[in-house]
Amino acid sequence: MKVLEITFVPPDKKSGGGLGVYQSIKSLAGNCEVDYIGPAYEIELFSDTINKVHIHTILKSKKESKLLGIIRFFTKKVSTSFYYSWMNCKNHINWEQYDFVHIEFSRYSFLINECHKYGKKCMIRIHNIEKDYAYNIYRMSRTMANKMRYYSFWINEKKVMKDGDMFIFLTNEDIKRAIELYNLETEKITKNPVCIDEKGQFLKCKKINEKKNILITGSLSYAPNIEGVLWFLNNVWEKLSTEDIIDNAFLTIAGAHPNESIKEAIKKYPNVRLIDTPNEMESLFRNADIYIAAVFDGAGMKVKVAEAFSYGLPIIGTKHAFIGYEDLHFGKYIADSESDFIRQIKDICCNRTLLESREKIYHLFCINISMRSSIQRYKEYISKIGEK
Structure with a gap:
């Protein structure tokens, strides 16, 4: 069997979107x-996949002026600068050799139109509800470009939900939202959470009297992440700083393009360090003892939570942060208020049993959200789309 994978976001192991694309391709x-x-x-x-991943065409982003971008939006209702490269590529595809097409993100209705011209069914990976994701970007920076992106995502997503043949969602919440917004047909719906490669090894836990490293990661220019970090600093870390426990812990905040408000906020705390756009994240996760996911808003499943689980880290987070992780019943500590976060941090820092539970957390990760589990689910999806 052979599948054509189409994406305008490259696979990688650094960004949330890139990790999602990587998961899709490796699962296929x-x-x-x-x-x-x-x-x-x-x-x-x-290099380690069971079957080969062949490069058909490398797409290139077209540099264009704001005026050309506006013209593209109003004439094509398309927000991606890879559109012109795709238009050149599509005429060189031998559609007959593919059993189906796998498309990343629900914001490119023109891809589905092209596939259906040749009778090819489309399996679409829903990374998040694009309408909600784009609105979160727009509300942080109310520029005309972000407003156009918001309307483009919304218009295209509506068409994608109508015309797609199978949809792979990350969470039950996104499924409910898609049905609410677009009246999506339930027989087209499947679910596969964010899944990460197994790490195999992680550092031994620190002793109770050793200094603990508490970690926060994520894109620090994205509104829900900015708001979560500032809330945690101003409400939780501020209060912990007046207690003895903080003398035995320090906080690391790491992520791409931190907002100025975050840079300013951490100046108050000598036991907080900011790592601006790190080259790699593995060492940060391996040296962490506790992971914090203070996120109250935002679309989709939080990839950073899966990453933390993949290193066997206990995670203290909001109910919103754990959307999609309902099957992991150990290693997650729900906190929706400052008092909840403070209590959970104290309990884990002072409880040797919790600090030494990383092997159990990692085991549950392997069963539920490892790449092996994703490959198995895709086996079922491929069989199902072949029956349609």
Whole structure:
């Protein structure tokens, strides 16, 4: 069996979107051969897949003026700068060799139109509800470009939900939202959470009297992440700083392009460090003892939570942060108020049993949200789309 993968976001192991695309391709390649159309990526990413991942076409982003971008939006209702590269590519596709097409994100209705012209069914990976995701970007920076992106995502997503043949969602919440917004047909719906490669090894836990490293990660220019970090600093860390426990812990905040408000806020605390756009995240996770997910808003499943679980870290987070992780009943500590966060941090820092529970957390990760579990689910989806 052979599948055509189309994406305008390259696979990688750094960004949330890139990790999602990486998961899709690796899951597909665990079951069939994959031809890739999309931006350039590191070839080594898929060197260990069961089946081959072949590059069909590397798409290139077109540099254009704001005026041309506006013209593209109003004439095509398309927000991606890869559109013109795709238009050149599509005429060179031998559609007959593919059993179906796998598309990333629900904001490119023109891809589905093209696939259906040749009788090819489309399996769409829903990374989040694009209408809600784009609105979160727009409300943080109310520029005309972000407003146009918001309307483009909404218009395209509505068409995608109507015309797609199968949809792979991350969470039950996104499924409910899609049905609410677009009256999506339930027989087209499947679910596969964010899944991460197994790490195999992680550092031993620190002793009770050793200094604990508490970690927060994420894109620090994205509104829900900015709001969560500031809330945690001003409401939780501020109060912990007056207690003895904080003398035995420090907080690391790491992520891409931190907002100025975050840079300003951490100046108050000598036991907080900010790592601006780190080159790699693995060492940060391996050296952490506790992970914090103070997120109260935002679309989709939080990839950073899956990453923390993949390192066997106990996670203190809001109910919103744990959307999609309902099957993991150990290692997650729900906190929706400042008092909840303070209590959970104290309990874990002072409880040797909790600090030494990383192997159990990692075991549950492997069963529920490891790449192996994703490959198995895709086996079922591929069989199902073949029956349609």
